[in-house]
Amino acid sequence: MEGLQLFRKLGVVDSESESNSESDSSSSEDDSTSEPEPETELQILGTITSKGTEQRREKKKKVKTKEKLAALHQEEVNRIRNQHKIHIYGTDKPEPLKSFDDLVTNYKMSDVILKNIAKIGYTEPTPIQRQTIPAMLHRREIMACAPTGSGKTAAFILPIIHHLGKHSKHGFRALVLAPTRELAKQIYRDFQMISDGTGLKLHYIDKTVPENEGKSVKKFDILVSTPNRLIYQLNQDPPQIDLHTVEWLIVDESDKLFEEGKSGFRDQLAVIYKACDSKNVRRGMFSATFAYDVEQWCRLNLDNVIQVNVGARNSATQTVEQELQFVGTEFGKLFAIREIIHKGIQPPVLVFVQSKERAQELFNELIYDGMNVDAIHSGKTQAQRDEVVMKFRLGKVWILICTELMGRGIDFKGVNLVINYDFPNSAITYIHRIGRTGRAGRSGKAITFFTEDDKINLRSIANIMVEAGCPVPPYMLQMKKPTKKKRRRLAKRVPEREHISTALKADLEKAKKKRDIIRKSEVTEDRRFYS
Numbered sequence: 181m182e183g184l185q186l187f188r189k190l191g192v193v194d195s196e197s198e199s200n201s202e203s204d205s206s207s208s209e210d211d212s213t214s215e216p217e218p219e220t221e222l223q224i225l226g227t228i229t230s231k232g233t234e235q236r237r238e239k240k241k242k243v244k245t246k247e248k249l250a251a252l253h254q255e256e257v258n259r260i261r262n263q264h265k266i267h268i269y270g271t272d273k274p275e276p277l278k279s280f281d282d283l284v285t286n287y288k289m290s291d292v293i294l295k296n297i298a299k300i301g302y303t304e305p306t307p308i309q310r311q312t313i314p315a316m317l318h319r320r321e322i323m324a325c326a327p328t329g330s331g332k333t334a335a336f337i338l339p340i341i342h343h344l345g346k347h348s349k350h351g352f353r354a355l356v357l358a359p360t361r362e363l364a365k366q367i368y369r370d371f372q373m374i375s376d377g378t379g380l381k382l383h384y385i386d387k388t389v390p391e392n393e394g395k396s397v398k399k400f401d402i403l404v405s406t407p408n409r410l411i412y413q414l415n416q417d418p419p420q421i422d423l424h425t426v427e428w429l430i431v432d433e434s435d436k437l438f439e440e441g442k443s444g445f446r447d448q449l450a451v452i453y454k455a456c457d458s459k460n461v462r463r464g465m466f467s468a469t470f471a472y473d474v475e476q477w478c479r480l481n482l483d484n485v486i487q488v489n490v491g492a493r494n495s496a497t498q499t500v501e502q503e504l505q506f507v508g509t510e511f512g513k514l515f516a517i518r519e520i521i522h523k524g525i526q527p528p529v530l531v532f533v534q535s536k537e538r539a540q541e542l543f544n545e546l547i548y549d550g551m552n553v554d555a556i557h558s559g560k561t562q563a564q565r566d567e568v569v570m571k572f573r574l575g576k577v578w579i580l581i582c583t584e585l586m587g588r589g590i591d592f593k594g595v596n597l598v599i600n601y602d603f604p605n606s607a608i609t610y611i612h613r614i615g616r617t618g619r620a621g622r623s624g625k626a627i628t629f630f631t632e633d634d635k636i637n638l639r640s641i642a643n644i645m646v647e648a649g650c651p652v653p654p655y656m657l658q659m660k661k662p663t664k665k666k667r668r669r670l671a672k673r674v675p676e677r678e679h680i681s682t683a684l685k686a687d688l689e690k691a692k693k694k695r696d697i698i699r700k701s702e703v704t705e706d707r708r709f710y711s
């Protein structure tokens with residue numbers, strides 16, 4: 181040790197090698213028979229420095245091995261993300277799932293949930309599920325964008341059910357918002373299937389439920405609703421619903437709910453957002469399409485948000501074969517749809533029109549042809565709407581004529597064909613409408629009629645088609661791009677179109693004149709009666 185002091189003075193031995201040499205002293209004692217005791221200070225110096233170097237080398241080797249393993253692991257993580265076209269932004273990005281088994285090994289997810297998803301038939305997580313589920317299991321706020329029909333619903337249901345665990349009497353701990361009652365009901369049903377056997381209690385706000393339903397809401401853990409119905413409950417005096425206990429707020433079709441004005445829900449969303457005022461609340465925004473302002477809002481308002489995009493943003497699903505068909509005039513559309521049906525279609529088929537009046541008009545035409553057809557739109561009562569949806573799901577209705585009401589989120593199994601009878605007023609609307617087919621990896625077809633009047637939006641739809649690998653005539657891609665202002669105006673308003681009718685225009689006008697004369701005479705009669 182004396183020699184050691186000397187070298188310490190000289191600055192030859194550093195504290196690390198000192199401690200190493202001290203900790204090594206026992207082993208050198210063990211080895212005393214094999215290693216001769218150093219005799220001179222120079223010999224001691226030689227032994228210490230070579231041992232120190234060796235240990236430093238050893239340490240470096242260990243660090244390098246660790247780094248190599250981490251790099252290999254990261255490579256594997258990157259490979260999974262690349263293979264599934266997952267793009268992720270944010271800090272401390274959680275790793276994607278390799279399989280559903282990771283949920284048990286890494287997150288201790290209950291067997292009951294795993295059995296339920298196996299029962300439904302999910303064997304592999306979809307790309308959005310691979311990345312979103314772990315992020316939410318880490319309680320990260322999330323903004324998720326993935327193609328239509330890619331399993332976004334289960335991507336938020338699984339982590340919510342896992343987090344909530346058992347039923348508690350604290351009130352709603354998860355709230356999911358969707359733009360239409362049909363979609364809210366569908367999400368509610370998915371929750372029922374995946375949470376079966378967990379004891380969690382679900383609630384769906386329905387118009388048909390009595391006004392004072394709020395008094396019993398403490399019985400429930402999860403609430404699924406449209407913003408309108410929820411706002412109605414919140415605005416009662418006293419409020420019929422308490423959202424202070426909400427820990428997860430999910431906004432499905434978030435770009436739709438963020439829209440301002442008549443078609444959007446932005447004001448309602450702000451009220452609901454404020455009512456979910458627990459400091460533990462985590463939020464998740466999901467959609468197949470994302471608007472720039474939603475993204476900005478999320479970045480500013482969500483806490484350490486993770487953004488997950490699957491594939492190219494605002495693009496159509498690759499599983500749909502898309503086709504544009506020029507039909508000349510409104511009358512041409514009726515001729516074209518009859519021809520498609522006549523050639524033979526494989527039901528179920530969805531036909532989109534731009535208004536409830538037109539849905540009814542087209543229904544009148546096709547039912548007259550003896551088709552197995554029905555229509556759904558906001559002009560029908562909820563009970564009628566539910567019945568039509570059920571009949572279509574059961575295969576009793578083959579062709580369903582619908583408005584934008586069915587455009588987003590609705591998951592009808594096995595829709596083979598979507599016909600855009602009326603041209604969609606934006607590329608976003610187009611993506612969602614055609615996304616009612618080609619879901620969950622299945623293939624589908626979409627035919628979009630266009631007339632001279634629809635040419636203004638043609639280029640943007642043609643671009644979506646090209647991106648998805650569908651052929652379009654080159655002239656469409658070279659058409660003049662409408663200004664942003666014009667595009668916005670177009671997206672808000674539907675164009676005026678002639679009525680859907682086989683009758684000749686002259687006959688229609690004659691009929692209208694006749695109706696007007698009758699109406700006028702009825703008014704005169706009424707006046708006489710009351711005077």
Ligand SMILES: Nc1ncnc2c1ncn2[C@@H]1O[C@H](COP(=O)(O)OP(=O)(O)OP(=O)(O)O)[C@@H](O)[C@H]1O
Nearest residue numbers: 302304305306328329330331332333468589591620
């Ligand atoms: N892991 C999975 N394996 C197989 N099928 C799945 C899986 N996850 C979800 N699905 C099925 O895929 C279909 C589409 O799922 P979902 O309705 O959640 O799509 P989405 O991404 O929300 O679509 P949209 O954007 O149109 O709302 C459903 O029938 C669902 O049951």
